[in-house]
Each structure stands twice: as C-alpha cells, then as structure tokens.
Amino acid sequence: MGLSYVEENYLKAILKLSGTPNGQVSTNAIAAQLSTSAASVTDMLKKLSDKDLIAYKRYKGASLTSEGQRIATTLVRKHRLWEVFLVQSLGMTWDEVHDIAEELEHIQSDRLIESLDEFLGFPKFDPHGDPIPNAEGKYTLRTQVPLSKLTEGQQGIVIGVREDESAFLKHLNEKGLTPGKHVKVLTNDAYDNTIRLVLEDKELNLSGKVAGNIMIKLT
Amino acid sequence: MGLSYVEENYLKAILKLSGTPNGQVSTNAIAAQLSTSAASVTDMLKKLSDKDLIAYKRYKGASLTSEGQRIATTLVRKHRLWEVFLVQSLGMTWDEVHDIAEELEHIQSDRLIESLDEFLGFPKFDPHGDPIPNAEGKYTLRTQVPLSKLTEGQQGIVIGVREDESAFLKHLNEKGLTPGKHVKVLTNDAYDNTIRLVLEDKELNLSGKVAGNIMIKLT
DNA sequence: CATTATTTTTAGATTTGTCTAAATTTAATT
DNA sequence: AATTAAATTTAGACAAATCTAAAAATAATG
Numbered sequence: 001m002g003l004s005y006v007e008e009n010y011l012k013a014i015l016k017l018s019g020t021p022n023g024q025v026s027t028n029a030i031a032a033q034l035s036t037s038a039a040s041v042t043d044m045l046k047k048l049s050d051k052d053l054i055a056y057k058r059y060k061g062a063s064l065t066s067e068g069q070r071i072a073t074t075l076v077r078k079h080r081l082w083e084v085f086l087v088q089s090l091g092m093t094w095d096e097v098h099d100i101a102e103e104l105e106h107i108q109s110d111r112l113i114e115s116l117d118e119f120l121g122f123p124k125f126d127p128h129g130d131p132i133p134n135a136e137g138k139y140t141l142r143t144q145v146p147l148s149k150l151t152e153g154q155q156g157i158v159i160g161v162r163e164d165e166s167a168f169l170k171h172l173n174e175k176g177l178t179p180g181k182h183v184k185v186l187t188n189d190a191y192d193n194t195i196r197l198v199l200e201d202k203e204l205n206l207s208g209k210v211a212g213n214i215m216i217k218l219t
Numbered sequence: 220m221g222l223s224y225v226e227e228n229y230l231k232a233i234l235k236l237s238g239t240p241n242g243q244v245s246t247n248a249i250a251a252q253l254s255t256s257a258a259s260v261t262d263m264l265k266k267l268s269d270k271d272l273i274a275y276k277r278y279k280g281a282s283l284t285s286e287g288q289r290i291a292t293t294l295v296r297k298h299r300l301w302e303v304f305l306v307q308s309l310g311m312t313w314d315e316v317h318d319i320a321e322e323l324e325h326i327q328s329d330r331l332i333e334s335l336d337e338f339l340g341f342p343k344f345d346p347h348g349d350p351i352p353n354a355e356g357k358y359t360l361r362t363q364v365p366l367s368k369l370t371e372g373q374q375g376i377v378i379g380v381r382e383d384e385s386a387f388l389k390h391l392n393e394k395g396l397t398p399g400k401h402v403k404v405l406t407n408d409a410y411d412n413t414i415r416l417v418l419e420d421k422e423l424n425l426s427g428k429v430a431g432n433i434m435i436k437l438t
Numbered sequence: 439c440a441t442t443a444t445t446t447t448t449a450g451a452t453t454t455g456t457c458t459a460a461a462t463t464t465a466a467t468t
Numbered sequence: 469a470a471t472t473a474a475a476t477t478t479a480g481a482c483a484a485a486t487c488t489a490a491a492a493a494t495a496a497t498g
Contacts, residue, residue: 006455027476040456042477047454059463059476089308090334103326109319115309225485246446259486261447266484278446278493 005106008075010044014064015072024061073137079105080126081116087127094127095169128160148193148211155184156216224325227294229263230272233283234291243280292356298324299345300335306346313346314388348379348398348434367412367430374403375435
C-alpha cells in the first residue's frame with residue numbers, strides 16, 4: 001500500500017536531483033543528499049524499481065517513473081503547504097520551519113492536505129519563494145534569477161532561496177537578506193561570482209555559493 | 220535521545236490503561252490496546268524499563284515512571300491540540316480527525332506545539348470533550364458523567380466521548396449524537412444499562428457499552 | 439492442595455533499513 | 469590500450485520491531 005517514510009524520502013531526493021543533465025540520478029548523489037552510504041542507496045533503488053516507482057539499471061543511475069514523480073511531487077506540495085502554515089499561521093520564522101515540514105510532509109491524508117490548502121487560501125509559493133504544486137502536480141513558474149547571475153548595476157527584490165538548510169537560512173536572516181528586501185549589485189566577480197551589493201544603505205559581501213542560492217525578481 | 224514512534228505509542232497505551240485498579244498495566248492489556256502480540260509487548264517493556272520510562276517486574280505488569288508519564292502526557296497534549304486544529308481551523312468532522320492526529324502527535328518540536336496552542340487560543344478541551352493537558356501536564360477536570368450512569372428522567376448535554384475509534388464516532392454521527400445535543404433519559408436497564416432516550420423529539424436506543432462512552436454534562 | 443487454565447516470557451525467525459569491507463564495473467589517464 | 473582511479477554493487481552483519489511456537493510462572497478450580 002502506502003510507502004514508508006524512508007521510501008518517500010528517497011523519491012523526494014531523486015526528484016530534487018533530477019534537474020541535472022540527462023535526468024539520470026547517480027547512486028552517490030543520492031547518498032550525499034540523504035547522508036547515507038552508497039550501499040544503502042543501491043539496496044533501496046532495487047526496491048523502488050521493483051515497485052515501478054523508478055527506472056533503474058545497474059551502474060547507470062535512476063530516474064522517476066510517472067508514478068514515482070507523482071508521489072514525489074505530492075510530497076513537495078505537502079512540504080511547502082506546511083511551511084506556509086508554520087510561517088503564516090503560527091508565526092514561526094523562515095529559517096526554523098524546514099525541519100518541521102520535513103516531518104509533516106509524511107502525514108497520510110488527502111483530505112487533510114486539501115483542507116489545509118483551502119485554509120491557507122491556495123497559496124502559489126512557499127515562504128522560501130518556491131512554487132507549490134497543485135493536486136495534479138502542476139505549478140506556476142516564477143520569473144526569478146539567482147543573485148549570482150546579476151551583473152553590476154542590476155537590482156531587484158529578494159524572492160526566496162533554493163537551499164533550505166536551517167544553518168543557511170539563519171545566516172541570511174542575520175544579514176537581513178529576507179524576502180521582500182531590495183538589493184543592488186555593485187560588483188560580481190567574473191571568476192567565482194563573489195558579489196558585493198547594497199542592502200538598505202548597507203554594503204554586503206556574499207560568496208558565489210551563497211549568491212547562487214538567493215533568488216531575485218528583477219526590477 | 221528522542222524515542223521512536225513505536226516506543227511513544229507504548230507509553231501512550233500504558234497511560235491510557237493506567238486508570239485501572241492498582242496502576243499496574245498487564246502485558247495482555249497493552250497487546251490488545253496496540254493490536255500486537257504479548258511477546259512483542261514483553262520485549263518492549265524490557266526496553267522501556269531499561270530507559271527508566273516504566274517500572275516493570277516480570278509477570279507483574281508495568282507502570283509509568285514520572286518521566287514516562289511526562290512523555291505520555293505530552294503526547295496526549297499534542298494529539299488533542301491537533302484534533303482541535305483539524306476540526307476548528309480545517310473544518311474536518313469529529314469522527315475523521317483521530318487517525319490523523321495519531322500521526323501528527325509524533326511530530327517533534329516544542330516550539331511548534333506551543334505556537335499551535337497559542338494559535339488555537341489555548342483550548343482546554345478537544346472536540347471529543349477530553350481535557351487538554353498544559354505544557355506541565357496539568358489539565359482541567361470537567362464535570363461530566365457517562366450517559367450509562369443517568370437514571371430515568373435525568374437530562375443533559377452531550378459533551379463528547381471517551382472512545383476514539385473512527386467506526387464508533389461515525390456510528391454516533393449517523394445517529395445525530397454529536398456534542399452540544401440535548402438528551403433526556405427515558406429508561407436505563409438495571410442489568411446491562413441499555414438506554415432509551417429522547418434526542419431532539421426522536422427516541423433512540425443505545426447499548427450499555429455505547430452509552431458508557433458518551434459523556435454528558437447534567438442540566 | 440493438586441491440577442487445569444491463563445498469562446507471560448523465552449527462543450528462534452522475519453522484515454526493513456542500515457552499515458563496512460570486498461568485489462566488480464565504469465571512467466580517467468598516461 | 470593498459471593501468472590507475474572512481475563509482476557502484478555484492479556479501480555479510482546488525483539493530484529495531486515484529487511474529488509463532490514452546491516453556492515457565494501465576495491464577496483459578498475442583
């Protein structure tokens with residue numbers, strides 16, 4: 001019947017990593033994403049393949065089947081709706097909701113999630129600016145660019161971030177780089193995308209890695 | 220560190236069954252409550268005893284230590300707060316929220332549950348009429364009596380139920396025996412407490428077993 | 439109080455998900 | 469193309485939670 005907590009996490013990890021080249025996700029990439037061993041991943045890939053949730057060939061990596069994709073997308077939907085609830089209704093902060101939503105997304109009930117969606121007013125984006133898939137798995141694309149891509153003189157509004165690790169979000173919060181803030185790029189190093197920018201009359205430096213995870217809506 | 224989902228369910232089951240005689244809960248009673256085998260229960264009792272969450276002597280049953288009681292009461296608190304949320308905020312019905320709350324109660328976050336409590340307006344009772352313990356484990360007692368104890372001519376308001384199995388709640392819903400309704404007892408069989416009562420100008424029969432699980436506030 | 443009957447525990451096996459270490463396959467390099 | 473390096477899989481083991489069947493302890497009964 002239903003999948004285990006662990007199986008669900010594997011599907012979600014594969015979906016997250018599917019943005020890469022050919023759509024084939026490597027064993028090692030999944031192991032890194034889930035902080036587990038490659039051997040464990042191999043075992044699980046066989047299992048998910050037997051259930052026709054992924055296409056898997058030995059040594060060649062895995063990709064989601066349409067059913068696997070459906071399930072993984074539903075998990076993303078649940079995760080992001082819960083994040084909206086935690087921030088919007090309970091007043092929790094941007095950087096503390098991810099881990100809790102990571103647990104809440106596994107609660108099994110279609111009725112629950114549709115009621116929650118309605119209660120929240122059918123939001124299209126979560127507090128990090130990521131789009132929330134609807135019940136059919138479709139979602140709205142947002143016109144956004146990673147901060148690391150902006151060139152000197154360009155400016156825009158902070159929409160959200162791609163990464164959702166607590167430590168990273170906390171770091172941004174401390175710097176004041178929260179959604180809605182206006183930024184203007186002063187310099188963008190051609191080699192490593194180190195960024196210098198203006199945020200509310202203060203100047204700020206960011207590494208290319210950090211800047212690559214901050215999404216901006218150009219103005 | 221934290222307990223597993225399963226360990227938590229054992230503690231909750233022992234708390235629920237502790238109302239009985241000497242406070243000692245038998246292996247078989249726990250097995251029945253959790254729909255598992257007596258052998259499995261024995262294994263788990265050893266484990267919980269090693270962690271000092273219960274006092275356990277072979278063949279003599281188990282009882283919660285103060286720490287075990289604290290954890291179990293917190294679970295009850297979470298369960299009932301989530302039930303309030305599901306009914307009050309999401310508009311779900313009385314009889315469909317138990318199973319979902321059974322999952323939600325295991326979400327690990329003190330911040331979350333305190334924020335939820337505040338969001339809900341610090342409710343003192345859940346939709347079934349059961350008291351919600353505060354963060355210190357204390358709860359308000361309600362002046363309520365099982366319907367099976369009412370004698371001919373006595374009347375009152377349906378407060379809630381003790382049992383929280385979906386099938387049972389659905390049954391009551393169909394009969395219209397939901398919280399807030401006024402009832403008046405016509406007869407109460409001395410032997411098996413079979414009840415005949417008036418509910419909104421309709422007459423109704425209930426078995427003693429069912430009536431024993433419906434709580435009434437006398438008027 | 440001796441003997442059933444019931445309850446509880448032990449023994450051994452199973453499932454799920456994990457690990458380390460060794461073997462195998464694929465990729466990279468000279 | 470041969471050899472080294474990296475990635476992946478297999479083999480074997482382990483911990484958590486469960487089960488059935490058999491043994492042991494407690495309770496009930498004549």
